Each structure stands twice: as structure tokens, then as C-alpha cells.
Amino acid sequence: MSLLAVRNLDVNFDTPDGEVHAVTKLNFSISAGDALGIVGESGSGKTQTMMAVMGLLAENGHASGQALFKGHDLLQMDTAELNHHRGKEIAMIFQDPMTSLNPYLSIEKQMVEVVMHHQGLSKAEARAHALEMLSAVRIPDPERRIRQYPHEYSGGMRQRVMVAMGLVCEPDLLIADEPTTALDVTVQAQICQLMSELRRKSNTAIILITHDLGVVAGLCDKVLVMYAGHPVECGSVEQIYYRPRHPYTKGLLDSVPRLDQPEEKGLHAIPGNPPNLLSLPRGCRFRERCPKAFADCVEAPPMSVDSEGHAYRCFLDEPA
Amino acid sequence: MNDRVLRVQDLSVHFKVSEGGFFNSQAHVLKAVNGVSFDLSAGETLGVVGETGCGKSTLARAILGLIKPNRGRVLWLGEELGKLDEETLRQKRKDLQIVFQDPLAALNPRMTVRDIIAEPLWTFYPKIARVQVDERVRGVMKMVGLLPNQVNRYPHEFSGGQCQRIGIARALVLNPKLVVCDEPVSALDVSIQAQIINLLKDLQTKLGLSLVFIAHDLSVVRHISDRVMVMYLGCCMEISARANLYKRPLHPYTNALIKAVPVPDPKLARVDADTGLTGDMPSPLSPPPGCVFHSRCPQSVKRCKLEVPALRRMENGDWVACHRAEELDLTIGD
Numbered sequence: 001m002s003l004l005a006v007r008n009l010d011v012n013f014d015t016p017d018g019e020v021h022a023v024t025k026l027n028f029s030i031s032a033g034d035a036l037g038i039v040g041e042s043g044s045g046k047t048q049t050m051m052a053v054m055g056l057l058a059e060n061g062h063a064s065g066q067a068l069f070k071g072h073d074l075l076q077m078d079t080a081e082l083n084h085h086r087g088k089e090i091a092m093i094f095q096d097p098m099t100s101l102n103p104y105l106s107i108e109k110q111m112v113e114v115v116m117h118h119q120g121l122s123k124a125e126a127r128a129h130a131l132e133m134l135s136a137v138r139i140p141d142p143e144r145r146i147r148q149y150p151h152e153y154s155g156g157m158r159q160r161v162m163v164a165m166g167l168v169c170e171p172d173l174l175i176a177d178e179p180t181t182a183l184d185v186t187v188q189a190q191i192c193q194l195m196s197e198l199r200r201k202s203n204t205a206i207i208l209i210t211h212d213l214g215v216v217a218g219l220c221d222k223v224l225v226m227y228a229g230h231p232v233e234c235g236s237v238e239q240i241y242y243r244p245r246h247p248y249t250k251g252l253l254d255s256v257p258r259l260d261q262p263e264e265k266g267l268h269a270i271p272g273n274p275p276n277l278l279s280l281p282r283g284c285r286f287r288e289r290c291p292k293a294f295a296d297c298v299e300a301p302p303m304s305v306d307s308e309g310h311a312y313r314c315f316l317d318e319p320a
Numbered sequence: 321m322n323d324r325v326l327r328v329q330d331l332s333v334h335f336k337v338s339e340g341g342f343f344n345s346q347a348h349v350l351k352a353v354n355g356v357s358f359d360l361s362a363g364e365t366l367g368v369v370g371e372t373g374c375g376k377s378t379l380a381r382a383i384l385g386l387i388k389p390n391r392g393r394v395l396w397l398g399e400e401l402g403k404l405d406e407e408t409l410r411q412k413r414k415d416l417q418i419v420f421q422d423p424l425a426a427l428n429p430r431m432t433v434r435d436i437i438a439e440p441l442w443t444f445y446p447k448i449a450r451v452q453v454d455e456r457v458r459g460v461m462k463m464v465g466l467l468p469n470q471v472n473r474y475p476h477e478f479s480g481g482q483c484q485r486i487g488i489a490r491a492l493v494l495n496p497k498l499v500v501c502d503e504p505v506s507a508l509d510v511s512i513q514a515q516i517i518n519l520l521k522d523l524q525t526k527l528g529l530s531l532v533f534i535a536h537d538l539s540v541v542r543h544i545s546d547r548v549m550v551m552y553l554g555c556c557m558e559i560s561a562r563a564n565l566y567k568r569p570l571h572p573y574t575n576a577l578i579k580a581v582p583v584p585d586p587k588l589a590r591v592d593a594d595t596g597l598t599g600d601m602p603s604p605l606s607p608p609p610g611c612v613f614h615s616r617c618p619q620s621v622k623r624c625k626l627e628v629p630a631l632r633r634m635e636n637g638d639w640v641a642c643h644r645a646e647e648l649d650l651t652i653g654d
Contacts, residue, residue, distance in 0.1 A: 042509055185537050185538075186580045187371075211509060214583055217588075242586075252511060255511045255514035257540055259583070260583050263562070267543050269511060269512070269517075270514075271515070
């Protein structure tokens with residue numbers, strides 16, 4: 001059985017300008033110990049998917065469908081029930097480590113509170129456990145560092161603290177929303193290494209939300225590509241990177257500046273801009289920017305699955 | 321050489337900051353840019369790369385004369401910008417333009433696209449005829465890939481990539497000779513990022529612009545730069561021709577930056593993810609003695625802790641600030 005199975009998830013927002021369809025008909029699942037990358041550009045719905053799963057949608061947002069975590073639907077739970085899972089079994093790391101740590105509380109207070117609440121340990125035990133986690137994420141001199149406040153940490157160290165806090169209760173599922181986007185490349189490399197190491201050690205399943213195809217290639221086994229609220233392709237990393245089926249995935253891969261290829265190759269941009277979620281085009285949402293669009297694309301293509309389990313939302317039955 | 325349009329010599333910008341409480345505050349000097357020198361020819365692009373806090377944005381502002389340097393000079397077409405009186409400097413600014421990182425924040429939300437792009441024209445040619453302004457505005461809009469019939473719209477009606485095009489149009493409306501782009505694509509999605517890089521590259525060939533292109537990662541500047549400068553804690557570590565830098569970097573820091581760029585290929589991404597860098601960047605308020613990079617350098621020796629390496633010219637014309645540049649072979653493996 002999969003650890004988390006999302007079925008027919010729709011996320012909509014009521015806004016003064018009309019209803020925004022942030023996520024439409026999303027299906028995916030992840031098993032224990034797996035790493036799934038959700039890739040897409042701004043506004044593709046990747047963050048709102050996870051916010052819906054965690055019960056963290058803004059007030060004007062509503063989700064329908066199912067999000068089965070160990071067989072229980074997270075979307076049907078009230079806050080008290082959700083709190084039983086959140087933090088303990090499902091942890092989340094956000095993009096900006098400064099805004100997700102409380103600036104008024106020391107790192108010690110913030111970490112110890114989580115452990116005491118979820119694992120029922122005494123304060124001293126919780127503190128020992130927190131120190132252990134801080135050394136695991138390679139914070140130097142944790143005894144001194146744990147008493148400090150978030151502003152005394154650098155950006156990379158704050159994100160390492162977030163990883164430590166996320167993993168302190170040994171969750172079954174870690175959701176990381178753009179965990180390295182705000183960081184420098186050298187620090188990003190350190191955080192990625194750390195996450196894959198911790199995953200191997202504790203068999204935590206990871207959902208990594210990012211726009212960076214390079215980070216996904218290094219960390220994940222499965223990839224889900226989203227565009228304008230629609231899942232457009234889903235498969236193993238090998239399928240997505242070497243045999244993409246959707247023209248958007250292909251375009252995305254081509255527009256990444258790569259250091260491992262000769263510079264003469266140039267950069268291929270996807271022309272145009274993503275559609276407005278208030279007034280989505282009829283049919284395939286990528287149609288207007290797609291180099292291979294043809295007459296049929298005014299009807300929405302269904303999600304097709306080939307014999308190897310590679311799913312894609314495109315009428316074309318050929319590699320992109 | 322005669323075609324050098326911009327010369328930056330030993331440029332240093334220091335900020336005074338105070339640390340500590342109200343009663344025991346201590347004055348410190350933050351050396352944001354420390355002894356940076358380089359030349360730029362007409363039609364050339366210099367990529368400037370470094371991590372947060374390395375001084376690249378301060379360098380951009382100092383080049384344009386927006387910040388007064390504490391030491392060193394910026395020569396534009398042979399004239400020292402710091403020595404000009406205000407009016408002459410203002411006139412020179414027609415040639416020197418900037419494109420900012422956050423495209424939405426750089427545009428006034430209450431001005432139409434026409435007014436935003438036309439403002440530099442009104443500033444420098446107050447008596448210019450309306451028709452002429454309109455023609456020029458529509459001209460540059462077409463040039464940067466915007467529809468001229470959108471002149472009456474406001475910035476919020478555009479996407480991030482389109483806003484960056486507006487910012488570029490505003491920078492180009494006066495026909496500048498040098499455009500400093502301060503992280504112009506960092507806030508954009510990858511597919512849009514490629515559009516903007518290709519646009520800047522096209523415009524440069526078409527208009528013969530000199531560009532200083534600032535970014536925080538080496539993959540972005542590769543496609544647009546002729547030469548690349550790498551900065552760390554306010555100091556210039558290396559200035560190399562593109563072909564050399566990505567194949568055989570001279571400085572261990574450049575090498576680490578190249579290795580840190582994630583490769584979108586699952587087979588390659590899993591091997592060699594180790595950059596060799598340990599720890600965090602030291603505080604710019606108390607940079608390490610000797611070579612500023614020695615505390616994180618996998619190749620450092622005793623000499624690096626004691627002596628500041630000078631930026632020196634190698635046989636092939638590239639510049640490096642490392643004691644061990646000759647003996648190290650940092651060729652990037654296939």
C-alpha cells in the first residue's frame with residue numbers, strides 16, 4: 001500500500017476576480033522510502049497541492065478529492081486529527097528558512113517543543129535528542145548553537161535547522177517545498193547531500209517540490225511534472241529525463257542552462273507565457289506554447305499510461 | 321588597447337556598520353568590494369558570479385557611480401567618473417544603464433508602460449516632441465518582444481518575464497553603450513529565463529552593447545559571457561575567458577562553484593556531487609586573514625593563511641588570485 005495516495009485532487013480559490021483553478025484532477029502516490037519530485041514553474045499548482053494535503057490552504061481555498069495517508073483521508077480530518085499526523089508523521093520544510101522559524105524563540109525552544117509535544121519525552125531527553133539532530137545536519141558546536149536565535153544563523157544553517165526540525169520526530173513523509181531555492185549553489189549542494197543521506201538512513205519518504213530539474217535528478221526516483229494546475233507527465237527519473245513524452249517536459253529540460261554540454265548548443269526557451277489560471281484555455285493547457293500543437297489539441301487530452309507505467313497528458317504517441 | 325570602454329582599477333567600497341547594543345556598540349568596516357580591477361571592451365560581455373554577500377551588486381552600483389568608492393577608480397571612455405561634476409556625470413549616465421533583479425519591484429506600479437519607458441527620454445531631453453517619444457517607445461518595445469499596443473497597460477498586467485522586458489526596454493531607450501544587468505533572470509522561471517538570456521544576447525549583437533551580467537550561478541552566465549569574473553567576500557578570485565573557465569578553472573573556488581551546479585541528468589547527478597567545500601561563508605565583517613577563501617579551500621596550504629594572493633595575469637591572459645594556480649590542475653572531468 002502506498003504511504004500517501006492523492007486521488008482526483010482539485011484545489012480552487014475564490015478571488016474577487018473569479019475562481020482560480022490552482023490544481024485540477026491530480027493523481028499521484030508515494031510509497032515508504034521513495035523520493036518523488038514535483039516539478040513545475042510558478043503558478044503550476046505544486047505548492048498548493050501540498051498545502052491542501054497538509055490542511056494549510058488559505059481561507060478562500062478549498063480542496064476536493066482524496067489524500068489518503070496510510071489509508072486515512074487527510075482532507076476529511078479536522079485540525080485536531082490533522083495535528084496528530086502533522087509534525088510527527090508528516091513534516092514539511094518551507095522555502096524561506098527565515099520566515100518559517102520564529103525569530104523570538106531560540107532554536108532550543110523551537111526544537112524541544114516539537115519533540116516534547118509529539119514524542120512525550122521529558123525536557124532533558126528532548127534537548128538531548130535535538131542536539132543529536134543538530135549534529136546530524138552538521139551544525140558545528142551544537143551545544144552553543146542551540147541557545148542562539150535564528151538571526152544568528154546564516155541562510156544555509158537556518159535551512160539545515162529546518163531539516164533537523166522536520167526530521168526530529170522521524171516522520172514517515174517529509175515534504176520539502178523548494179528547500180534550496182533561497183540558497184547559494186554551494187550550500188544547495190550541501191543540503192541536497194544531507195537530505196539524501198538522511199533518507200537512506202531513516203527510510204523517510206520525500207516529496208520534493210522544486211522548479212530545478214537538476215536538484216530532482218540528484219535526489220528523486222520518480223518525477224511528476226505540472227503545468228498550469230494539470231499534471232502533464234509522471235514517471236521514473238530515467239523516463240522523464242531521457243524519454244520525455246510531453247512537449248512541455250522536453251521544453252523545460254532544454255531551457256535549463258547545463259554545464260555538462262558544449263556551449264554551442266545554445267539555450268532553448270519556451271515561447272510565450274503560462275496561461276492565466278482565471279481564464280484557462282480550452283483543451284490542452286500547453287497548446288498555445290507547444291511547438292507540436294495540432295487541431296486535436298483544442299480538446300483536453302486524457303492522461304495516458306504506456307506499458308512501462310510512464311504517464312503523460314498528450315495526444316501525440318511519440319517521444320517529445 | 322583602444323577599444324576598452326570601461327576600466328575599473330583597484331576599486332574598493334567599504335561600509336561602516338555598528339554591531340552590539342546601544343551602549344557598547346562597536347564600529348566595524350565591511351569591505352563589500354575590495355580591490356577589484358578589470359577592463360571591458362566595446363561589445364563585450366563580462367559575467368560576474370559569486371554567492372550572496374560577495375559584493376557583486378555593490379560592484380554594479382559603484383561602476384555606475386551610484387556609490388562613491390573608498391579607493392580606486394572607474395574610467396568610462398578614459399574619464400574618471402568619480403572626478404566629474406554632477407551635471408557632466410548626469411550626462412554620462414545616458415551611456416550607462418542598469419537592469420534590476422526583481423522586475424516587478426523595479427517598475428512603478430502607478431505608471432503605464434509608456435511612461436515607464438519614456439521617463440529617461442523626458443529626463444534627458446525635456447523638449448522632445450510627444451510624437452517622437454511615442455515612436456521611440458514603440459520601437460524599443462518591439463525590439464524587446466513586447467506588443468506596442470500594450471503601451472497603456474500597467475506593470476501588474478504583465479507576467480514576470482514581460483516585466484523584465486519592460487525593464488530592459490527602459491534601459492535601452494536612450495541608446496546606452498553599457499548595460500549593467502544585476503541578476504536579471506534570478507527571479508524568473510527557467511523557460512522564461514532562457515528567453516531573457518537569448519533576448520539580451522541578440523540585443524547585444526544588434527546594438528553593439530557592452531554588458532556586465534551579474535548572476536549567482538555559473539550556468540546562467542555561460543551562454544552570454546565572453547569572460548567571467550568570480551568574486552568571493554568582496555575580492556576578485558578569477559577573471560577568465562569563457563572557454564578556459566568552464567574547462568580548466570584556475571581558482572579552487574571557481575572549481576567548487578562549477579561542481580555545485582546540479583546537472584539535470586539522473587546518471588551524472590548522483591556521482592561527484594561533492595563540491596569539496598566545507599562550512600559556511602565567513603562573515604564579511606571579519607574575513608579570514610591571508611586568502612579570504614582559505615578557510616573553506618580544499619587546496620589551502622600554510623602560505624594561504626598568511627599572505628594575501630595578488631590578482632595576477634597568467635600566460636594565457638586570464639587573471640587569478642591564488643598562490644597555487646600554476647601547480648593545481650583543476651580540469652573539469654567529463
